[in-house]
Amino acid sequence: MRLNRSQRLRRFLEAGYLAEELPPPFVSYSFARVRGALLTEWKAATDFPKFRSRPEQFTIPRYASARRRISIPNPINFFRLSSEIANGWNEIRDFLASSKITEFRPIIDAEGPRSIFKLDFDLVGQRQAQILADYDFVFKTDISRFYPSIYTHSIPWALYGKIWVKENHKTKKFKDSLGDKLDFELRKGQEDQSIGIPIGPDTSRILSEIVAIGLERELKPLLSDLDRRSVRYVDDILIGFDEFESEDKISAVLEGAVAHFELDININKTKILGKRGVETFEWITELRACSVRNVTPKAQRDDLERFFKLALFYASTNEKDAVLKWAMKRSRSFDVLKDNSNFYCDYMLRLCRKSLSTLPILSQMLIEAKSNGWPIPSDRINKFISDILMIHAPIGHAFEVSWALFLAKGLRIKLYKEKMSDVFKIESSLCALICMDLNARGLIDGGVDESYWLLYANEQGLRSPMWLLSYEAARKKWWSDGRYKYVEKHSLFGPMLKRGVFFYDENRNVPRLRSELQRAKRQRIRTAKIFRNWVDYM
Structure with missing residues (x-):
């Protein structure tokens, strides 16, 4: 089922806004239901176009003392950003679909628990096995603090090329572009800060994928046969190589590509798999x-x-x-x-x-x-x-x-x-x-x-x-x-x-296990079906 603009916006507002790590009472479905009426009234408000806010943030424990920062954007700014993504979805979708190495599928989920589909890590594992079968080694790494380090201006860089943006950033053509609008709305939702995108909303997953594909395009001219020997999921990337190709070369090329977007490779998570790698117990x-x-x-x-x-x-x-x-x-x-x-x-x-x-x-x-x-x-x-x-x-x-x-x-x-x-x-x-x-x-x-x-x-x-x-x-x-x-x-x-919009439902409780398992099973079946012919659902 392909969604129209209003339906896409509905999904972002009801299932892609609040992070799934929040306790159950925090919801946003009433916000999505009255989106049209709200926009009509908001357009008459003089402060709507340039409304600026700071998101609420909290951290989630990961491992040892490491924590991950989650954001809850202001609903006004999130609405504006989501509207730009919903309106420009065809351009975004075609750009995301151009990647041959990502495991992300540019499909908005019409009825699942989130507005976009999660990664299928079984497919990631299959691609890794294929690459290790074709090459002696695999260079595996990720980008250091990917979401918090993304430069909002790098979104139009990824979409149109850094050189073109720098040459045209004062022109009307650029000011009217989707890339510049996304950059603008992101910054307004974080008090005009241009470093970092919020972790939690599904919109950030889409925007981060734009930047990552821009990174891929920097790599392609420098690493031959990139589509065949690579797989990427979010900011994790695996690249196969043989004895005749130095891992130092792979590292240098990757570092140069990410630096183009003012990012850094995570040295602590870089490792070599394959002939010299140490296999870990599953x-x-x-x-x-x-x-x-x-x-x-x-x-x-x-x-x-x-x-x-x-x-x-x-x-x-x-x-x-x-x-x-x-x-x-x-x-x-x-x-x-x-x-x-x-x-x-x-x-x-x-x-x-x-x-x-x-x-x-x-x-x-x-x-x-x-x-x-x-x-x-x-x-x-x-x-x-x-x-x-x-x-x-x-x-x-x-x-x-x-x-x-x-x-x-x-x-x-x-x-x-x-x-x-x-x-x-x-x-x-x-x-x-x-x-x-x-x-x-x-x-x-x-x-x-x-x-x-x-x-x-x-x-x-x-x-x-x-x-x-x-x-x-x-x-x-x-x-x-x-x-x-x-x-x-x-x-x-x-x-x-x-209009009765609420973000806290005091009567909402944890889901029953049986119901949750049934929903998860249905979602797995739907996801498998859609991913088999994902181009038809774009």
Whole structure:
């Protein structure tokens, strides 16, 4: 199904806006439903064309002390950027389809969980195997801090060539070009900063692919047969070469190509595969082979312990891989006996303490278990939530704190105001709104201290990184004094309020596992079908 401009914009707004790492209440589908009416009214507002804002940002734990920064752009700026991509999709699509080495498919997903399809890593693995069969070696690397380092001006460079842009950047032809419009809208959504694109929205995945294909075009004249011997997925690239071709040459050519776009190769992730490479053990295969029986409680406990200890071992030897996240997701398919529910929960808590990026998986498991009437170790869960808030609130880790608060909400665990002073000082709409939701449900003994967050309860707050709190707390009348007029009177947010747009659905919970697995299966079938004949769906 090919989508028209309005349908493309709808998909970006409802399924490509908010990062999937956010807790479930954060949604944007109502925003997409009234897109046409909003645009009609916004066009009459004098501040719409050049509205400028700062996105909200938070970080997600990766490995060791490394973290990944996620952005929540202001809806006005995201709408404008998404509109440019939706309107210029034919040009973008044809440019993206020109690459012969990328595994990205320029198709907007009409009904999936996200607005664009995710990569098929099985296809990436197949291409890597083919290249290793054809060549003695494979040079594997990626771009250092790819999204945060992308120069917004490099988007038109990639589309039209750096020389042409520099020669024509003052002309009307360039000012009317899609590349310049994308550059402009990106910068307006990050207070005119030209370095970096936001991680989280699907629009950034599309824009990063434009830059990466521009990089490919720089490589092609310098490396013969590039299409045959290379594969790229996002910023990871593999290039095959033989004995007669030096790896130093491959490295130098790549460094020159990325430097053309003011980027750098990640030296720490550069390695050689093939004849001189060291093969690593495939942990996914080993963990997938672990069966967990449900014949007797004792036999199942032994199987569960073996599986989880093996996962912990592989996590320690593959630090940069998401071993524990994979293992916890895999364990959700086990038919755990009721007698083993506490044992299973204890291991899930243990793995989550070791890798807090798995908080969403743990939350889904615990909330669903409680709703099904299964016994869960309440004391240990309470301590786990308390530990998260005590350790991560003072250092502003909004991801960990927001998910801990959401878990407390899902399990109806009462929190205490006197122990949450650091939570109330976090500059995070995610944490603030969940706290206000908890308070509205009577789950914070003593109530919320909103004195810090009230600094954003005004018109200026609507263009600040705390725009989400500023808008939603007013819409839901969650400010203690009931203030909301500053939103109602705003020329851009006022129409959103009038049309019932919301970004926080307090009734939305984690999905049921069975429903989630069914949806995932349908999506895999759809993706496989579409990818087999992907050109027909562009």
